[in-house]
Amino acid sequence: MRWINIALGVAVAGIICFFAVRELLIDPMYFFELFLGGLTRGSIYALIALGYTMVYGIIQLINFAHGEIYMIGAMTALIVASVLGMWGWNTAVIVILAFVFAIVYSCAYGFTVEKIAYKPLRNAPRLSALISAIGMSLFLQNYVMLAQTPEYLPFKSLIPDFKFWEPFAHIITSVEITIIVTTVIVMILLGILIKFTRIGKAMRATAQDKVMSALLGINVNNVISATFVVGSATAAIGGVLIACHVGQINFFIGFLAGLKAFIAAVLGGIGSIPGAVLGSLVLGISESYFTGYFYSEYEDVFAFTILVIILIFRPSGILGRHDAQKV
Amino acid sequence: MNKPILNVKNLTMSFGGLKALDDVSISIEKGQIAALIGPNGAGKTTFFNCITGIYEPTKGVVEITPPGKNTQSLRGLKPNYVTERGIARTFQNIRLFHGMTVLENVMIGRHCRLSSGIIKAMLQPPSQKNEEQKAVTDSYEILEKIGLEKYVNDMAVNLPYGAQRRLEIARALATDPFLLLLDEPAAGMNPQETKELDDLILWLRDNENLTILLIEHDMKLVMSLSDWIHVVDYGKKIAEGTPEDIKANSDVIKAYLGDESDDA
Amino acid sequence: MAIKNQIKQSLIIAFWFMILTFPIMVIKVNTIRHTIDFRWANLVGVGIVTFFASMTWNYFLRRNEDQKKKEMDDDIPLIHRLLQNDRFRRPFLGVVAAFFLAYPFVFPMYHTSIMISALVYVMLGLGLNIVVGLAGLLDLGYVAFYAVGAYAYALLNLHFGLSFWVVLPISALLGTFFGVMLGYPVLRLRGDYLAIVTLGFGEIIRIVLENWDSFSNGPRGIGDIPAPTFFGHQFNQENTMVYIYFIVIGLVLMTIFFVNRLENSKIGRAWIALRDDEIACQAMGIDKFKTKLTAFALGATWAAMGGVVFAAKTSYINPMSFTIWESITILCVVVIGGMGSAIGVIAGALVLILLPEYLRAVSEYRMLVFGALQVIVMVFKPDGLIKSVRKVYTFNVQEKAIHEQTNT
Numbered sequence: 001m002r003w004i005n006i007a008l009g010v011a012v013a014g015i016i017c018f019f020a021v022r023e024l025l026i027d028p029m030y031f032f033e034l035f036l037g038g039l040t041r042g043s044i045y046a047l048i049a050l051g052y053t054m055v056y057g058i059i060q061l062i063n064f065a066h067g068e069i070y071m072i073g074a075m076t077a078l079i080v081a082s083v084l085g086m087w088g089w090n091t092a093v094i095v096i097l098a099f100v101f102a103i104v105y106s107c108a109y110g111f112t113v114e115k116i117a118y119k120p121l122r123n124a125p126r127l128s129a130l131i132s133a134i135g136m137s138l139f140l141q142n143y144v145m146l147a148q149t150p151e152y153l154p155f156k157s158l159i160p161d162f163k164f165w166e167p168f169a170h171i172i173t174s175v176e177i178t179i180i181v182t183t184v185i186v187m188i189l190l191g192i193l194i195k196f197t198r199i200g201k202a203m204r205a206t207a208q209d210k211v212m213s214a215l216l217g218i219n220v221n222n223v224i225s226a227t228f229v230v231g232s233a234t235a236a237i238g239g240v241l242i243a244c245h246v247g248q249i250n251f252f253i254g255f256l257a258g259l260k261a262f263i264a265a266v267l268g269g270i271g272s273i274p275g276a277v278l279g280s281l282v283l284g285i286s287e288s289y290f291t292g293y294f295y296s297e298y299e300d301v302f303a304f305t306i307l308v309i310i311l312i313f314r315p316s317g318i319l320g321r322h323d324a325q326k327v
Numbered sequence: 328m329n330k331p332i333l334n335v336k337n338l339t340m341s342f343g344g345l346k347a348l349d350d351v352s353i354s355i356e357k358g359q360i361a362a363l364i365g366p367n368g369a370g371k372t373t374f375f376n377c378i379t380g381i382y383e384p385t386k387g388v389v390e391i392t393p394p395g396k397n398t399q400s401l402r403g404l405k406p407n408y409v410t411e412r413g414i415a416r417t418f419q420n421i422r423l424f425h426g427m428t429v430l431e432n433v434m435i436g437r438h439c440r441l442s443s444g445i446i447k448a449m450l451q452p453p454s455q456k457n458e459e460q461k462a463v464t465d466s467y468e469i470l471e472k473i474g475l476e477k478y479v480n481d482m483a484v485n486l487p488y489g490a491q492r493r494l495e496i497a498r499a500l501a502t503d504p505f506l507l508l509l510d511e512p513a514a515g516m517n518p519q520e521t522k523e524l525d526d527l528i529l530w531l532r533d534n535e536n537l538t539i540l541l542i543e544h545d546m547k548l549v550m551s552l553s554d555w556i557h558v559v560d561y562g563k564k565i566a567e568g569t570p571e572d573i574k575a576n577s578d579v580i581k582a583y584l585g586d587e588s589d590d591a
Numbered sequence: 592m593a594i595k596n597q598i599k600q601s602l603i604i605a606f607w608f609m610i611l612t613f614p615i616m617v618i619k620v621n622t623i624r625h626t627i628d629f630r631w632a633n634l635v636g637v638g639i640v641t642f643f644a645s646m647t648w649n650y651f652l653r654r655n656e657d658q659k660k661k662e663m664d665d666d667i668p669l670i671h672r673l674l675q676n677d678r679f680r681r682p683f684l685g686v687v688a689a690f691f692l693a694y695p696f697v698f699p700m701y702h703t704s705i706m707i708s709a710l711v712y713v714m715l716g717l718g719l720n721i722v723v724g725l726a727g728l729l730d731l732g733y734v735a736f737y738a739v740g741a742y743a744y745a746l747l748n749l750h751f752g753l754s755f756w757v758v759l760p761i762s763a764l765l766g767t768f769f770g771v772m773l774g775y776p777v778l779r780l781r782g783d784y785l786a787i788v789t790l791g792f793g794e795i796i797r798i799v800l801e802n803w804d805s806f807s808n809g810p811r812g813i814g815d816i817p818a819p820t821f822f823g824h825q826f827n828q829e830n831t832m833v834y835i836y837f838i839v840i841g842l843v844l845m846t847i848f849f850v851n852r853l854e855n856s857k858i859g860r861a862w863i864a865l866r867d868d869e870i871a872c873q874a875m876g877i878d879k880f881k882t883k884l885t886a887f888a889l890g891a892t893w894a895a896m897g898g899v900v901f902a903a904k905t906s907y908i909n910p911m912s913f914t915i916w917e918s919i920t921i922l923c924v925v926v927i928g929g930m931g932s933a934i935g936v937i938a939g940a941l942v943l944i945l946l947p948e949y950l951r952a953v954s955e956y957r958m959l960v961f962g963a964l965q966v967i968v969m970v971f972k973p974d975g976l977i978k979s980v981r982k983v984y985t986f987n988v989q990e991k992a993i994h995e996q997t998n999t
């Protein structure tokens with residue numbers, strides 16, 4: 001069985017490599033553009049996937065409302081930027097404030113959602129918490145739709161076309177390179193937070209064993225809140241960046257993006273932060289090639305197919321640990 | 328001489344770097360009440376898990392010779408097939424089905440001895456009805472034997488602790504085993520309950536033709552019940568023998584006094 | 592003193608929500624006319640609503656906790672207690688039967704049509720209840736099998752002229768087949784992975800239907816699907832609705848009948864055991880994979896039959912009827928109604944489907960309310976509105992004793 005798996009894996013990898021090399025020789029520029037497009041896409045997925053994976057790691061809940069947090073981040077940035085724009089403020093200030101407000105508000109929403117919809121269900125059946133999350137997602141979508149508008153809103157990019165980037169702009173736009181660079185920075189900061197700070201250590205301990213952590217004097221409720229806040233912050237950054245990239249938003253953007261990011265998190269091994277990043281990049285880049293060379297309308301089918309294939313061969317995702325359950 | 332009913336040779340189980348079991352060989356004779364003892368974390372539960380197919384051992388031989396049947400290997404068998412072959416167990420941390428009544432918990436044990444499938448369940452021909460009725464009465468009789476019949480329709484979670492432990496035994500009996508593995512059956516019981524358990528285990532051996540292997544920390548119970556005792560420590564088997572041998576064994580005393588002073 | 596603290600706390604919460612909702616509730620940018628509306632009234636509204644919501648929320652949360660301490664898990668829901676009471680059961684069932692029999696003749700067609708939808712959801716809910724409620728498998732792609740049934744009828748009728756009554760059993764088999772095919776690779780996955788993968792399959796089927804024009808006619812869908820006939824006789828529109836209504840009633844009764852039998856059979860118990868504790872379940876000699884697969888396939892069977900009825904009723908289907916939200920709605924029917932409880936699922940379907948339909952008056956808000964309701968029900972009744980109750984067996988102890996005496 002194991003040898004069959006390995007042989008299959010090698011065969012599939014060989015076929016993929018063959019086609020990749022062929023395409024690379026035919027049109028290297030296009031190949032490279034698709035790669036960068038995939039990298040951008042993967043970066044955005046990663047920013048959202050982090051929230052899923054962290055929350056899952058700590059309370060084993062698929063936070064269905066996470067996509068909505070990301071949407072609210074983008075929406076807040078849009079509102080703040082438009083208001084300040086009309087008041088005639090300086091562009092740089094607007095950009096900074098839009099980002100700050102987006103992040104702060106997303107964090108506040110993430111925090112509040114956890115307190116209302118998940119905390120009372122800490123000891124309930126897991127399915128109940130999931131339904132609560134779905135309800136929250138539905139509520140937030142409709143809340144934004146009713147309070148604002150069901151229409152798509154144009155989103156004027158907050159990121160200017162950098163002068164110094166002009167020579168490269170035909171390969172990858174300023175927005176795209178900003179997305180990639182920002183993601184890298186966020187990942188590094190997050191890595192530092194998780195590895196070296198007190199709260200980061202508490203998060204890791206709580207993810208390992210909640211009861212034990214509580215006995216050791218960690219305030220589990222605070223750690224969970226902090227996890228939601230951090231996850232929401234990265235989602236907000238992702239939300240604003242993708243809104244800049246796509247140029248329009250509405251109340252529904254969170255759902256599909258959230259779904260994709262969740263797939264990426266599972267692909268990488270849910271609960272694992274490097275896994276979420278790796279899974280996002282794998283998904284983003286392979287999707288980019290798939291839509292570039294094959295059928296763009298089957299993009300989502302492709303994403304799910306990749307997920308199923310990887311889960312069949314690695315049931316805990318690429319970097320997920322596969323422990324035998326202790327009995 | 329008859330072949331041992333359970334024959335385990337050179338069993339090794341590693342979790343990453345940790346060897347929870349290291350080259351353990353144990354054999355159990357028919358009709359024995361054997362005990363497996365050792366300090367916490369010695370690998371006793373892991374031993375049960377390896378035999379019953381819940382873990383797949385890293386190395387070693389697990390063979391059974393059911394009464395009147397040929398010797399067969401259990402290595403690599405899924406837990407349900409192990410149970411079908413006639414080995415039943417209880418769990419150290421009680422694992423009852425909390426969404427079901429006491430009777431239904433026992434009926435689950437009958438599952439692998441019933442034959443009706445889905446179609447029969449939907450159409451309920453007489454053969455299915457009879458089988459179902461028989462399962463109900465069989466299960467009730469088992470409850471009577473174990474002394475739990477007064478709880479028959481209660482939800483399993485609402486039982487007192489001692490009764491839950493006994494229900495685990497009832498459930499295991501329902502699978503018609505020839506070998507019963509009990510994982511700390513007396514844990515958390517008061518002296519009265521422990522006494523009753525003592526009687527029950529003896530009764531099971533004598534009247535139900537069972538061979539019993541039990542893990543237990545209550546030394547009084549172990550010494551009074553067991554025909555033969557196996558001792559493990561840090562995954563290794565350090566001694567075996569009659570209760571008298573074990574009491575006198577200096578390695579065993581060291582293992583227990585070394586890191587276990589709070590255990591009875 | 593306590594009340595004072597609560598008011599203070601609720602005031603803080605109200606204040607928090609006023610800040611939280613400020614950008615979205617208050618500011619509205621008109622990008623065309625380049626003006627900003629500040630809707631201050633909304634701010635006041637949010638404050639007042641959240642203050643009172645917080646007060647009631649806390650009150651009920653505390654009451655819930657007190658109750659939990661007092662009673663154990665063995666409280667039987669009122670409806671079950673009533674149904675166990677012989678004096679009550681007959682008249683109650685009589686009234687229910689009379690209501691459903693008279694319904695299409697008393698109410699206009701519009702209401703009959705809505706009731707048909709609700710009853711289809713009862714079927715779907717009972718089917719999914721096998722998968723989620725009994726076997727504990729989180730299936731977020733249930734709609735895939737519903738689509739299989741609906742498209743099976745539409746296409747088999749279009750190409751081969753097969754009638755409703757012929758397709759109904761065929762689609763049931765197709766549902767089972769698809770259930771096994773999809774279940775086989777994915778049922779080995781752990782719980783949450785299963786959820787996301789089944790969600791994926793649901794989406795895949797929808798996307799394929801949307802894009803594979805030559806097979807499914809793409810997003811335009813398939814129209815002119817004939818209504819069922821009565822021994823070859825075609826009713827007029829109004830009577831057709833009544834006819835379909837009774838077909839659905841029949842199917843629902845059949846579903847209840849079979850599901851009830853399954854639930855209290857060998858296989859049903861195995862499902863519940865699997866849900867409660869996979870390891871103990873295997874140790875009791877139950878084949879985990881086979882048991883999961885039967886639940887998954889049986890659930891799919893009912894979904895496919897529901898799909899046929901749906902296609903026959905609407906006479907037009909397109910892929911938009913089979914989105915993930917449909918799966919989620921059915922899941923909510925099961926979980927909010929009460930997992931594992933047939934009565935709960937029926938109640939859940941009727942409430943969740945009829946309520947939004949009749950809330951159309953305030954239609955803008957209905958999904959908002961729906962979402963909020965899901966959260967509220969789960970927080971205050973995590974086991975659903977009506978908890979499941981297990982069968983009670985009776986034993987004639989005396990007779991048994993006599994029996995034993997004669998033996999010895």
Ligand SMILES: Nc1ncnc2c1ncn2[C@@H]1O[C@H](COP(=O)(O)OP(=O)(O)O)[C@@H](O)[C@H]1O
Binds near residue numbers: 366369372373
């Ligand atoms: N699934 C598992 N993964 C990792 N370590 C395990 C697992 N199961 C048991 N162990 C380890 O194996 C050792 C033996 O455990 P166990 O058999 O439960 O001991 P005991 O003798 O108290 O029953 C312990 O150190 C335990 O932590």
Ligand SMILES: [Mg+2]
Binds near residue numbers: 371372373419
């Ligand atoms: Mg143990």
